[in-house]
Amino acid sequence: MITTSGLLEVPLLSHVHDSSKSNASLSYLQAVDLEGNHIKRIPAHALRGVRADQVSLNYNLIEEVPPHAFKNAQISKLSFRGNTKLRKLDPLAFAGNLLLRQLDLSDTSITSIPTKGLEKLEVLRIEKTPTLKYIPSIYEFQQLERAYLTHHFHCCAFAFPERHNPARHALYETQKAIMAQRCGHGNQKTTALTRKRRAMERLSPILLANTQVLDDDSTATTSEEYDSVANDDYFSDTGSFEYDDQGDFHAPVNNTSIQGVAYECGNFSLNPRKVECTPRSNALNPCEDVMGWSWLRASVWFVVAAAVVGNIAVLLVLLTNHTELTVPRFLMCHLAFSDLCTGLYLFMLAVVDLRSYGEFFNYAYDWQYGVGCKIAGFLSVFSGQLSVFTLTIVTLERWFAITYAIYLERRISLTAAAKIMIGGWLFSILMAGLPLAGVSDYSSTSICLPVESESVGVAVYQGSLFLTNAVAWVTIVVCYVQIYRSLGGGGEKYGGRGAAAAAERRIANKMALLIGTDLLCWAPVAFFGATALAGVPLVDVSHGKVLLVFFYPLNACANPFLYAILTKQYRRDLITLIARTGKCNWLVEKYKLAATPPPTAHTNPSAPAPLLPLVDYHRSQSQVTKENGEALL
Numbered sequence: 001m002i003t004t005s006g007l008l009e010v011p012l013l014s015h016v017h018d019s020s021k022s023n024a025s026l027s028y029l030q031a032v033d034l035e036g037n038h039i040k041r042i043p044a045h046a047l048r049g050v051r052a053d054q055v056s057l058n059y060n061l062i063e064e065v066p067p068h069a070f071k072n073a074q075i076s077k078l079s080f081r082g083n084t085k086l087r088k089l090d091p092l093a094f095a096g097n098l099l100l101r102q103l104d105l106s107d108t109s110i111t112s113i114p115t116k117g118l119e120k121l122e123v124l125r126i127e128k129t130p131t132l133k134y135i136p137s138i139y140e141f142q143q144l145e146r147a148y149l150t151h152h153f154h155c156c157a158f159a160f161p162e163r164h165n166p167a168r169h170a171l172y173e174t175q176k177a178i179m180a181q182r183c184g185h186g187n188q189k190t191t192a193l194t195r196k197r198r199a200m201e202r203l204s205p206i207l208l209a210n211t212q213v214l215d216d217d218s219t220a221t222t223s224e225e226y227d228s229v230a231n232d233d234y235f236s237d238t239g240s241f242e243y244d245d246q247g248d249f250h251a252p253v254n255n256t257s258i259q260g261v262a263y264e265c266g267n268f269s270l271n272p273r274k275v276e277c278t279p280r281s282n283a284l285n286p287c288e289d290v291m292g293w294s295w296l297r298a299s300v301w302f303v304v305a306a307a308v309v310g311n312i313a314v315l316l317v318l319l320t321n322h323t324e325l326t327v328p329r330f331l332m333c334h335l336a337f338s339d340l341c342t343g344l345y346l347f348m349l350a351v352v353d354l355r356s357y358g359e360f361f362n363y364a365y366d367w368q369y370g371v372g373c374k375i376a377g378f379l380s381v382f383s384g385q386l387s388v389f390t391l392t393i394v395t396l397e398r399w400f401a402i403t404y405a406i407y408l409e410r411r412i413s414l415t416a417a418a419k420i421m422i423g424g425w426l427f428s429i430l431m432a433g434l435p436l437a438g439v440s441d442y443s444s445t446s447i448c449l450p451v452e453s454e455s456v457g458v459a460v461y462q463g464s465l466f467l468t469n470a471v472a473w474v475t476i477v478v479c480y481v482q483i484y485r486s487l488g489g490g491g492e493k494y495g496g497r498g499a500a501a502a503a504e505r506r507i508a509n510k511m512a513l514l515i516g517t518d519l520l521c522w523a524p525v526a527f528f529g530a531t532a533l534a535g536v537p538l539v540d541v542s543h544g545k546v547l548l549v550f551f552y553p554l555n556a557c558a559n560p561f562l563y564a565i566l567t568k569q570y571r572r573d574l575i576t577l578i579a580r581t582g583k584c585n586w587l588v589e590k591y592k593l594a595a596t597p598p599p600t601a602h603t604n605p606s607a608p609a610p611l612l613p614l615v616d617y618h619r620s621q622s623q624v625t626k627e628n629g630e631a632l633l
Contacts (some may be wrong), residue, residue: 009039038061076100300346330418336558341383345383386425
């Protein structure tokens with residue numbers, strides 16, 4: 001034990017088992033503890049040939065493990081925990097160590113792990129190591145029983161080896177079929193030898209070789225090193241040591257009389273091997289693709305098409321029109337841009353789902369911890385907040401325009417609207433940028449939303465998102481109710497006339513549609529989000545993806561049609577744009593004929609305009625206000 005002593009290099013320990021000593025074959029170390037020093041490198045021969053129950057190199061400054069660093073060593077437990085600078089493990093770093101049962105690489109910076117020399121590994125610990133990108137196939141760890149990892153998708157890879165590494169799984173299936181045929185039709189000699197083996201003490205199992213099928217009179221091997229050291233002092237019939245189930249030394253059993261076939265068949269099983277792996281898949285990270293269901297995978301493309309095409313059409317017409325920029329047109333541009341960002345977010349998810357179909361856990365690291373997921377998450381939160389803010393301002397602007405129709409000085413000016421939207425952009429960028437700064441995390445799920453609430457700060461952040469949507473929706477409902485009341489509330493002001501009643505119904509239907517789409521978009525997401533925030537989640541991520549595809553982007557799909565494309569002003573701007581191109585003249589002429597009103601006394605100067613009573617004059621003024629309100633809606 002040389003701990004916290006400023007040691008700069010692993011001392012040469014191979015001489016501890018010098019072959020010149022008479023009792024060298026019996027000597028072994030219980031532990032080699034070099035924890036808490038300043039070790040930066042492992043010399044090539046420092047730990048070769050060492051026999052020890054456990055070797056601890058924890059909390060040092062090791063940056064790399066060289067090839068064959070433990071060649072011909074007998075080490076049961078090896079730990080590199082806390083070497084935060086350890087980034088590289090040579091593919092042959094553990095080659096030659098035939099008895100390694102437990103390996104701890106937790107709290108390091110490795111990106112991959114080798115498999116050579118880890119065939120007998122039973123316990124693997126790689127916790128608090130977010131840099132680990134790829135985990136080898138479970139077939140490379142032939143005796144692995146427990147794995148404590150950092151990422152849930154690595155456990156998913158162990159659970160679905162046929163998807164994780166199809167080529168290795170196909171090889172395993174071929175080998176299994178051959179072994180089933182051999183062991184199922186073995187002769188009496190093989191059966192007797194198998195029973196004899198089972199009656200003996202447990203030997204270290206040697207499973208099927210990676211690419212080799214052995215003959216009946218051969219011995220199964222698992223690594224090249226076994227051929228080179230199987231006959232040396234470490235595995236001789238007398239004087240050497242092996243490990244039992246607890247990782248301690250014991251005298252080996254003489255197995256020279258057991259043939260290879262009996263040895264293989266005694267360890268052969270048709271049942272798939274299960275590994276106890278953590279962290280297991282949970283409600284936030286199930287072992288499934290990004291979209292989960294096939295019908296959801298197909299539906300998302302329709303949603304993306306509606307959101308992207310609709311909002312691009314609105315922006316194209318509004319930005320290319322050379323007429324005077326008004327407040328409604330200015331606000332519509334911001335609303336279309338925010339909804340377009342939502343469509344782009346869903347498009348990114350759809351592309352990743354299509355690319356990683358059937359094997360997402362092989363792409364999960366690059367997606368969830370890469371730039372792509374951060375961009376998608378930022379777009380999602382930014383577009384949601386900016387869309388909610390803009391919808392609220394649009395509603396307030398309509399309420400001002402209709403309620404104070406006579407008082408032009410009370411309208412929202414373009415300068416005031418610009419200042420308000422600057423505030424909305426800053427607020428939206430702030431809320432979308434907080435997860436990038438460490439408040440919550442976009443990498444917690446495959447859909448890149450900040451859904452985990454592990455601390456009070458994160459809970460406050462998520463609660464503010466829900467509160468913003470709630471306040472916005474209440475404001476929109478109140479404003480539209482006030483607008484409806486100011487426009488007559490049912491036609492009573494017009495004596496129940498048919499035209500007025502029809503106008504009221506059209507306005508009421510439009511308001512109900514606007515409020516209804518907002519409610520369908522925000523209410524389900526807010527409700528299930530609030531329950532999850534309160535610690536009582538009613539829906540997991542698998543089912544929450546339905547909310548993501550069908551409810552969350554509802555406004556992004558409906559807003560360009562409800563607020564722009566289906567309005568008379570948009571159609572007028574579109575026809576103007578088409579007329580400037582000089583094409584589709586028939587469509588322009590058709591629109592002019594449909595939009596030209598029939599001649600009346602007001603349009604014909606020769607016919608004098610009839611005088612209206614004072615009461616009818618006030619009614620006509622109210623009707624104009626009402627028509628203006630209908631046009632705005």
